[in-house]
Amino acid sequence: MAEKEATVYIIDVGASMGEKHAGRSESDLDFAMTYVWDKITSTVALDRKTATLGVIGLRTDDTANELGHEESFENISVFQEISNILLPNLRQLRRKIELSNTASGDAISAIVIAIQMITKYCKKLKYKRKIVLVTDGRGSLDADPDSISEITKKITQDDMELVIISGVDFDDPEYGFKEEDKDPQKAQNEQTFKTLVDSCGGLFGTLQQAVEELGMPRLKSTRPVPSYKGLLTLGDPENYDTAICIDVERYPRTMVRRPLTASQYVQKSDQSNTTTQSTGTIQPDGDIEMTDAGNNDLTNVKSSRTYQVLDEEAPGGKRDVSREDLAKGYEYGRTAVHINETDENVTKLETQAALEVIGFIPWANYDRYMSMSGSNIVIAQKTNSKAIMALSSLIHTLFELESYAIARLVPKIDKPPVILLLAPSIDVDYECLLDVQIPFTEDVRSYKFPPLDRVVTISGKVIKEHRNLPSDTLSSAMSDYVDQMDLSTFGRDEDGNPSEYMPMTDTFSPILHRIDQAVRWRAVHPTEPIPPPYEILTRCSQPPEEAVSRSKRKLEKLMAAADVKKVPPKVQGRRRNRNEVKPLSGLNVEALIGSDNKKARISSQNAIPDFRQIVNTTESIEGMRDAAQQLGTVIETRIKDSFGDIAYARALEEIGVMREEMIDLEEPDIYNDFARTLKRKLLAEELGGNRKDFWWEFRTSKLGLIDKQTSEASKATEEDAKAFWSLN
Numbered sequence: 088m089a090e091k092e093a094t095v096y097i098i099d100v101g102a103s104m105g106e107k108h109a110g111r112s113e114s115d116l117d118f119a120m121t122y123v124w125d126k127i128t129s130t131v132a133l134d135r136k137t138a139t140l141g142v143i144g145l146r147t148d149d150t151a152n153e154l155g156h157e158e159s160f161e162n163i164s165v166f167q168e169i170s171n172i173l174l175p176n177l178r179q180l181r182r183k184i185e186l187s188n189t190a191s192g193d194a195i196s197a198i199v200i201a202i203q204m205i206t207k208y209c210k211k212l213k214y215k216r217k218i219v220l221v222t223d224g225r226g227s228l229d230a231d232p233d234s235i236s237e238i239t240k241k242i243t244q245d246d247m248e249l250v251i252i253s254g255v256d257f258d259d260p261e262y263g264f265k266e267e268d269k270d271p272q273k274a275q276n277e278q279t280f281k282t283l284v285d286s287c288g289g290l291f292g293t294l295q296q297a298v299e300e301l302g303m304p305r306l307k308s309t310r311p312v313p314s315y316k317g318l319l320t321l322g323d324p325e326n327y328d329t330a331i332c333i334d335v336e337r338y339p340r341t342m343v344r345r346p347l348t349a350s351q352y353v354q355k356s357d358q359s360n361t362t363t364q365s366t367g368t369i370q371p372d373g374d375i376e377m378t379d380a381g382n383n384d385l386t387n388v389k390s391s392r393t394y395q396v397l398d399e400e401a402p403g404g405k406r407d408v409s410r411e412d413l414a415k416g417y418e419y420g421r422t423a424v425h426i427n428e429t430d431e432n433v434t435k436l437e438t439q440a441a442l443e444v445i446g447f448i449p450w451a452n453y454d455r456y457m458s459m460s461g462s463n464i465v466i467a468q469k470t471n472s473k474a475i476m477a478l479s480s481l482i483h484t485l486f487e488l489e490s491y492a493i494a495r496l497v498p499k500i501d502k503p504p505v506i507l508l509l510a511p512s513i514d515v516d517y518e519c520l521l522d523v524q525i526p527f528t529e530d531v532r533s534y535k536f537p538p539l540d541r542v543v544t545i546s547g548k549v550i551k552e553h554r555n556l557p558s559d560t561l562s563s564a565m566s567d568y569v570d571q572m573d574l575s576t577f578g579r580d581e582d583g584n585p586s587e588y589m590p591m592t593d594t595f596s597p598i599l600h601r602i603d604q605a606v607r608w609r610a611v612h613p614t615e616p617i618p619p620p621y622e623i624l625t626r627c628s629q630p631p632e633e634a635v636s637r638s639k640r641k642l643e644k645l646m647a648a649a650d651v652k653k654v655p656p657k658v659q660g661r662r663r664n665r666n667e668v669k670p671l672s673g674l675n676v677e678a679l680i681g682s683d684n685k686k687a688r689i690s691s692q693n694a695i696p697d698f699r700q701i702v703n704t705t706e707s708i709e710g711m712r713d714a715a716q717q718l719g720t721v722i723e724t725r726i727k728d729s730f731g732d733i734a735y736a737r738a739l740e741e742i743g744v745m746r747e748e749m750i751d752l753e754e755p756d757i758y759n760d761f762a763r764t765l766k767r768k769l770l771a772e773e774l775g776g777n778r779k780d781f782w783w784e785f786r787t788s789k790l791g792l793i794d795k796q797t798s799e800a801s802k803a804t805e806e807d808a809k810a811f812w813s814l815n
Contacts, residue, residue, distance in 0.1 A: 101146030146192030302621035
């Protein structure tokens with residue numbers, strides 16, 4: 088279970104926080120809130136009831152706290168009591184945190200109120216307690232040693248493990264920051280804060296460092312959930328006493344983490360013409376669970392699905408059927424084999440939960456490409472010392488013999504079995520078996536490709552020197568370039584020694600953390616533009632500049648050895664907007680071929696290549712129209728002679744090619760005339776009877792009229808394109 092947390096943020100909103108320092112373009116308050124909002128939104132994103140927080144305003148114009156009747160606690164307001172924070176609370180909190188017009192307010196008293204809030208909320212329960220103070224240190228401070236001593240005693244007594252007092256432009260020798268010409272009162276306040284933090288065992292530092300560290304992605308800890316609990320067996324324990332049985336548990340070691348997914352977004356208007364917003368999460372049963380973003384009641388949105396079958400007597404040629412009338416069938420060739428529910432058990436393999444060792448193989452006999460899944464760990468039952476000893480013996484035996492174990496896993500009753508590879512892993516702190524799924528025979532895809540280091544002729548002769556094979560000079564140049572771009576020692580550690588440039592522990596998924604950054608920013612700033620991604624997320628998007636400059640000469644030698652030439656530019660040809668590649672030789676390929684487009688005909692066996700050859704060589708609109716008419720005749724014949732829907736896919740492909748070519752040639756009306764004629768013949772049943780099923784596929788393929796939005800040369804408007812799909 089996740090640890091309970093109670094955090095109180097104390098935010099200084101005094102008049103001095105509106106000033107700008109250290110060359111920043113934003114005020115000290117805005118700069119401080121960059122850190123605070125990031126921390127608060129990260130807590131909200133956890134979506135845990137045990138992660139709670141509260142917010143206190145220091146040096147506010149008003150006073151709103153339980154001790155406000157005392158003079159020392161004036162100008163301190165509780166903006167948010169300790170509780171779970173949701174998006175509406177976040178928006179309300181943002182409106183409350185604004186610059187005040189006063190300089191009065193004691194930070195030490197604010198810490199006392201924070202302690203009181205935590206004590207009242209957490210009582211004697213086990214919580215991770217934290218206080219975060221963000222201030223510029225320019226306000227008045229009650230530095231009474233007795234008061235500070237009492238505060239320290241209370242923090243230690245209530246086991247408040249960490250108190251962070253993060254100041255705006257506070258001196259931090261470890262970080263290397265020191266404010267010049269510091270105000271004497273601020274210097275004295277800093278020393279008081281540092282004394283308090285040191286006595287509490289907390290942290291003290293400048294906000295500049297804290298803001299810079301926000302770019303480091305925070306990893307979400309996940310609670311381990313076992314995928315298997317049971318026996319690891321070696322041998323048959325039911326028939327042999329010598330069989331080995333070990334109580335083990337299996338947990339995920341690596342698993343793909345998915346980014347945040349967007350939920351359905353619904354807007355509802357009532358009779359007063361006001362709108363409310365809500366989000367809906369699609370549930371496994373198809374329903375959408377609504378979460379109201381306002382205070383109005385919303386009705387759950389449910390999705391429905393209809394099933395239809397072909398019926399010539401029904402309106403539209405299709406009839407609705409209920410789900411209860413459907414039956415399961417297994418595809419067998421072009422037909423479906425129906426199996427009754429009573430006989431459906433024959434398709435299931437009855438299995439019992441088990442992890443059984445089948446055999447062993449040497450390390451050298453296993454190919455890495457055989458791994459099919461993420462990795463898991465197998466450990467002994469945590470409270471079973473006998474099982475721990477037995478599994479340790481198996482792990483050490485596999486390690487000493489340099490072998491893997493092959494096992495059959497059934498995680499639960501009646502689940503399909505999988506084959507696992509068990510590899511020993513011995514570390515200083517623990518021992519375990521690492522497992523990955525390996526394929527059955529049917530899972531392996533074997534392909535043969537020609538060798539890369541030689542050319543084998545039809546007669547079997549092996550050629551080592553060929554225009555398709557790299558020369559020794561090219562291989563050497565490529566090897567030198569790869570060595571110069573080697574990142575394994577390109578980085579530098581804390582001592583300046585060579586280290587790996589992108590170790591796995593510092594290589595983060597850009598998509599995960601960029602979406603998280605954008606969502607958290609938009610939650611607090613609904614209208615402001617989203618900031619660019621953090622540098623650490625884009626660090627691996629391109630090679631290091633130093634490595635590129637260092638390897639520039641090697642790259643030039645590689646290009647010379649490979650005879651790399653610039654791709655010839657695309658020139659504007661005679662085909663209007665069609666780009667043609669000009670040959671390096673400058674020869675007219677069409678003239679050499681001697682094509683005669685006037686006599687060219689389109690055959691049904693080679694319709695698409697014939698059509699493209701004609702439209703690429705024709706000189707007139709009449710030639711294009713003639714080619715489209717020929718291809719149209721082929722398409723209509725194909726539909727008319729089709730047995731069922733056998734030829735539909737080929738006809739749709741040919742229609743798509745015609746549409747694409749006419750768009751490219753800026754002659755959309757030629758295709759539109761064909762499409763209208765095809766529709767008329769389909770509805771009139773002139774193409775082999777009722778072909779409305781083809782009309783449906785034609786529509787779902789989005790091969791309708793070419794409108795002005797698609798091609799400016801078209802005479803068809805967007806309304807004409809929509810009306811084309813009407814059967815009236």
